[in-house]
Amino acid sequence: MDVASEHSTDHDAHHGPAKGFTRWVYTTNHKDIGTMYLWLAFAMFLIGGSMAMVIRAELFQPGLQLVQPGFFNQMTTMHGLIMVFGAVMPAFVGLANWLIPMMIGAPDMALPRMNNLSFWILPFAFGLLLLTLFMDGGGPNFGWTFYAPLSTQYAPPSVTFFIFSIHLMGLSSIMGAINVIATIINMRAPGMTLMKMPLFVWTWLITAFLLLAAMPVLAGVVTMMLMDINFGTSYFSAAGGGDPVLFQHLFWFFGHPEVYIMILPAFGIISHIVPAFSRKRLFGYSSMVYATASIAILSFMVWAHHMFTVGLPLAGELFFMYATMMIAVPTGVKVFNWISTMFRGSLTLETPMLFAIAFIVLFTIGGFSGLMLAISPADFQYQDTYFVVAHFHYVLVPGAIFSIIAAAYFWLPKWCGRMYDEKLGKIHFWWSFVGLNLTFFPMHFVGLAGMPRRIPDYALQFADFNMISSIGAFIFGTAQLFFLYIVVKCILTGEKAPACPWEGAEGLEWTLPSPAPYHSFTVPPKFED
Amino acid sequence: MVELNLTKGYWLFIALYLVVPQVSADLKYNMPVGVTEVSHAVHSLHMTIFWICVAIAVIVFGVMFWSIFHHRKSRGAKAAQFHENTLVEIIWTLIPLVILVAMAVPATATLIKMYDTSDADVDIQITGYQWKWHYKYVNDDIEFFSTLSTPADQIKNEAPKDTNYLLEVDQPLVLPVGKKVRFLVTSNDVIHSWWVPDLAVKRDAIPGFINEAWTKIERSGTYRGQCAELCGKDHGFMPIVVEAKSEQEYSAWVANKQAEKEAAKQAAAASATKEWSHDELMAEGEKVYARICAACHQPTGMGIPSVFPALKGSPVATGNVQEHINIVLHGRPGTAMQAFAQQLSTTELAAVITYERNAWDNNTGDTVLPQAIQAVLDKQ
Numbered sequence: 012m013d014v015a016s017e018h019s020t021d022h023d024a025h026h027g028p029a030k031g032f033t034r035w036v037y038t039t040n041h042k043d044i045g046t047m048y049l050w051l052a053f054a055m056f057l058i059g060g061s062m063a064m065v066i067r068a069e070l071f072q073p074g075l076q077l078v079q080p081g082f083f084n085q086m087t088t089m090h091g092l093i094m095v096f097g098a099v100m101p102a103f104v105g106l107a108n109w110l111i112p113m114m115i116g117a118p119d120m121a122l123p124r125m126n127n128l129s130f131w132i133l134p135f136a137f138g139l140l141l142l143t144l145f146m147d148g149g150g151p152n153f154g155w156t157f158y159a160p161l162s163t164q165y166a167p168p169s170v171t172f173f174i175f176s177i178h179l180m181g182l183s184s185i186m187g188a189i190n191v192i193a194t195i196i197n198m199r200a201p202g203m204t205l206m207k208m209p210l211f212v213w214t215w216l217i218t219a220f221l222l223l224a225a226m227p228v229l230a231g232v233v234t235m236m237l238m239d240i241n242f243g244t245s246y247f248s249a250a251g252g253g254d255p256v257l258f259q260h261l262f263w264f265f266g267h268p269e270v271y272i273m274i275l276p277a278f279g280i281i282s283h284i285v286p287a288f289s290r291k292r293l294f295g296y297s298s299m300v301y302a303t304a305s306i307a308i309l310s311f312m313v314w315a316h317h318m319f320t321v322g323l324p325l326a327g328e329l330f331f332m333y334a335t336m337m338i339a340v341p342t343g344v345k346v347f348n349w350i351s352t353m354f355r356g357s358l359t360l361e362t363p364m365l366f367a368i369a370f371i372v373l374f375t376i377g378g379f380s381g382l383m384l385a386i387s388p389a390d391f392q393y394q395d396t397y398f399v400v401a402h403f404h405y406v407l408v409p410g411a412i413f414s415i416i417a418a419a420y421f422w423l424p425k426w427c428g429r430m431y432d433e434k435l436g437k438i439h440f441w442w443s444f445v446g447l448n449l450t451f452f453p454m455h456f457v458g459l460a461g462m463p464r465r466i467p468d469y470a471l472q473f474a475d476f477n478m479i480s481s482i483g484a485f486i487f488g489t490a491q492l493f494f495l496y497i498v499v500k501c502i503l504t505g506e507k508a509p510a511c512p513w514e515g516a517e518g519l520e521w522t523l524p525s526p527a528p529y530h531s532f533t534v535p536p537k538f539e540d
Numbered sequence: 541m542v543e544l545n546l547t548k549g550y551w552l553f554i555a556l557y558l559v560v561p562q563v564s565a566d567l568k569y570n571m572p573v574g575v576t577e578v579s580h581a582v583h584s585l586h587m588t589i590f591w592i593c594v595a596i597a598v599i600v601f602g603v604m605f606w607s608i609f610h611h612r613k614s615r616g617a618k619a620a621q622f623h624e625n626t627l628v629e630i631i632w633t634l635i636p637l638v639i640l641v642a643m644a645v646p647a648t649a650t651l652i653k654m655y656d657t658s659d660a661d662v663d664i665q666i667t668g669y670q671w672k673w674h675y676k677y678v679n680d681d682i683e684f685f686s687t688l689s690t691p692a693d694q695i696k697n698e699a700p701k702d703t704n705y706l707l708e709v710d711q712p713l714v715l716p717v718g719k720k721v722r723f724l725v726t727s728n729d730v731i732h733s734w735w736v737p738d739l740a741v742k743r744d745a746i747p748g749f750i751n752e753a754w755t756k757i758e759r760s761g762t763y764r765g766q767c768a769e770l771c772g773k774d775h776g777f778m779p780i781v782v783e784a785k786s787e788q789e790y791s792a793w794v795a796n797k798q799a800e801k802e803a804a805k806q807a808a809a810a811s812a813t814k815e816w817s818h819d820e821l822m823a824e825g826e827k828v829y830a831r832i833c834a835a836c837h838q839p840t841g842m843g844i845p846s847v848f849p850a851l852k853g854s855p856v857a858t859g860n861v862q863e864h865i866n867i868v869l870h871g872r873p874g875t876a877m878q879a880f881a882q883q884l885s886t887t888e889l890a891a892v893i894t895y896e897r898n899a900w901d902n903n904t905g906d907t908v909l910p911q912a913i914q915a916v917l918d919k920q
Contacts, residue, residue, distance in 0.1 A: 074697040081773045148846025154770045161730040161772060165876055168846055249748020255731060256746060292623035320733060321744045322751035325655045329648060336640045340633055347632045350604045355620040357613040372601060379593035388650040389586045391742045392571050395733060395768040456569035461737045463768045466776030470706050
């Protein structure tokens with residue numbers, strides 16, 4: 012905080028954004044970079060989404076109609092990779108860029124040049140990844156979890172490009188995480204102690220540590236793949252003394268924290284929106300912080316619940332079952348706290364609040380199926396079926412993605428100084444809500460009835476619910492084009508927004524004018540709890 | 541406006557969540573109860589945890605929707621000031637903990653039972669291949685491949701689909717009822733997963749490692765499953781069919797199978813010494829090619845660029861015959877090309893190699909006889 016106060020007053024007010032194209036290439040401004048992250052994430056969301064449309068169109072009826080199995084596998088793989096690494100993660104980094112400095116009363120991020128680099132790596136990483144689709148042999152076709160040896164000995168030649176692209180994404184994420192940590196630790200307004208930080212800041216701080224711990228493991232595992240494919244090692248090949256299951260242990264040691272990387276910032280967002288529209292302080296602030304930290308710690312001890320069928324020893328199976336069930340406790344605490352915040356509040360249901368309530372309900376449903384999946388003997392029946400697909404889409408779509416959409420509606424007035432159209436926002440919500448449940452709820456049933464995931468064609472008894480899922484997916488997909496329209500309309504012609512358009516919203520970001528000035532806080536604000 | 545919207549949405553929500561499971565119960569859209577003691581236990585765990593979740597959901601969402609309706613600003617609700625209560629936090633940490641412990645006890649018991657693979661009456665070695673299953677009856681010296689028998693025209697929507705579309709195989713795995721059967725699961729190439737829902741058995745087939753599982757089927761019948769781990773292009777096309785027979789029928793089947801094997805051996809010996817004409821080999825080879833090779837190399841012989849090499853005009857299929865025979869017999873290590881020496885008879889091998897050397901304008905005019913294959917095998 013001293014850094015901010017010494018430097019900000021003398022050399023700050025006199026430079027605004029540069030003009031033209033170079034503004035975006037050379038920018039070190041947290042708002043510009045945040046904006047670019049968010050647009051990149053949205054573009055990736057639409058690209059990954061159109062791949063989902065291809066998948067659902069093929070699965071509309073039994074039989075092969077539109078695509079061949081090989082291409083279908085490329086679509087499922089790319090859909091997963093693009094949505095996880097291209098849509099959800101960059102969107103959260105974009106939100107972190109925009110919001111963290113404003114929330115803690117800082118002028119910018121702590122490491123602005125690195126911030127620029129960590130963004131500009133991404134378009135190249137995803138360009139590379141998408142290009143593999145046009146290479147000989149096609150793009151990655153081994154699922155987003157890329158289990159060896161399918162992804163090593165049996166992979167298409169483009170796999171090396173895929174590995175390089177994962178390396179780039181990892182670099183970007185690690186730099187982003189370092190930046191977030193440095194900013195939060197060093198640049199808070201005077202008086203903002205750790206236990207007074209806004210929850211979005213807290214959840215992102217914890218997420219950043221998860222990223223720092225998990226991404227190098229991913230980088231390691233893809234490097235081992237690279238060695239197996241190109242340099243004759245046998246990390247994952249039993250014929251050379253390696254072990255294919257080692258791949259899964261390493262992958263999920265990254266992969267499980269990764270799923271919390273995609274949900275903890277969402278918890279933070281919901282913890283801002285629910286109190287704002289309940290006009291009541293968040294219930295149980297400190298328990299929220301402790302619950303988030305517990306989830307983060309537990310996330311490193313549960314990875315093998317993704318591998319219950321690989322033949323773990325009984326003791327391992329039991330350990331991972333118990334540890335996984337434990338996660339329900341802190342997650343439950345968070346849900347109870349949000350509901351207690353609403354309880355005896357004074358509620359209004361603007362668009363961000365609708366998305367937040369849907370988040371709580373539907374994420375909890377995803378949590379319930381997660382609890383069911385934790386029961387290892389039952390997991391033998393659920394593993395690798397559409398029940399799992401239903402589960403993780405319930406935590407990711409109405410979880411991560413709804414929280415991002417809610418955040419966009421909630422902070423859009425602050426970002427562009429204009430209000431979105433409330434009526435259109437509500438239509439977007441109900442349109443998405445119906446589409447999403449039509450898509451993913453039936454997947455529980457086909458999964459329980461025995462439909463494996465990642466298949467381009469299925470037995471006749473799964474036909475009716477698959478058709479419903481496909482119709483739901485088309486409804487959900489078009490709703491997101493409508494979202495694009497709403498956002499563009501807001502930026503271009505929305506009504507002027509006041510500094511704080513929400514009656515119950517609290518936090519330093521709302522003390523700034525709308526749109527927020529190019530350098531957020533040139534003088535550290537006085538923070539009072 | 542807001543309220544109207546929400547009310548409508550709320551009823552839609554209720555309708556979706558109440559009606560859909562009702563309908564689905566009739567259509568058997570739930571986990572099958574299955575036909576083993578373990579599958580019953582798993583099903584009951586599944587239903588217990590499901591109803592626990594429903595109960596929690598009713599309470600939690602009940603409170604939430606109650607406040608959404610009653611604590612609305614439009615209804616004049618004034619926000620209360622409370623925002624902390626340590627006692628409440630402790631209570632709602634402890635209650636879930638107790639529920640979880642209660643759930644963990646039966647789950648642990650079932651899991652311990654599932655892991656007890658001792659004292660098996662029958663041992664079956666299951667090997668996953670891209671994209672078929674191989675079953676070996678370890679005690680009875682029987683082994684065979686089990687491949688999808690749904691015809692391609694049904695998959696391409698050129699013929700009406702059968703009831704068991706994609707869930708039928710040429711040779712099912714036959715198991716005795718009431719005997720403890722142990723599965724030794726492994727793979728020849730990538731990771732597969734052997735899953736039959738009615739038995740509640742799912743085990744990954746991992747190359748280089750052997751996993752164990754077991755079952756004891758209570759009722760005779762046909763039970764169908766599928767590969768559950770993405771294993772490449774035709775992952776969706778390698779089903780599993782288990783036929784459970786009474787003990788007498790099973791013994792009869794084993795005896796029959798062994799007799800068949802003996803007969804096949806003699807037939808193979810006869811055909812190996814028979815004078816095959818070029819045209820006979822071509823006709824036989826076309827059948828073998830369609831059954832075994834076409835999944836990768838395609839019926840046109842064109843393969844899939846950069847994934848599965850073309851045979852049409854390829855150096856292997858038009859070049860040195862010995863080299864061609866070697867690759868078919870021993871595969872290409874580290875690629876999807878399997879070793880077929882043990883999978884096919886000498887006649888089948890000779891026929892398919894002859895076919896590959898002459899189909900699709902390869903026209904080498906070569907005829908590879910079963911005796912030539914036998915000579916190569918004898919040398920090793």
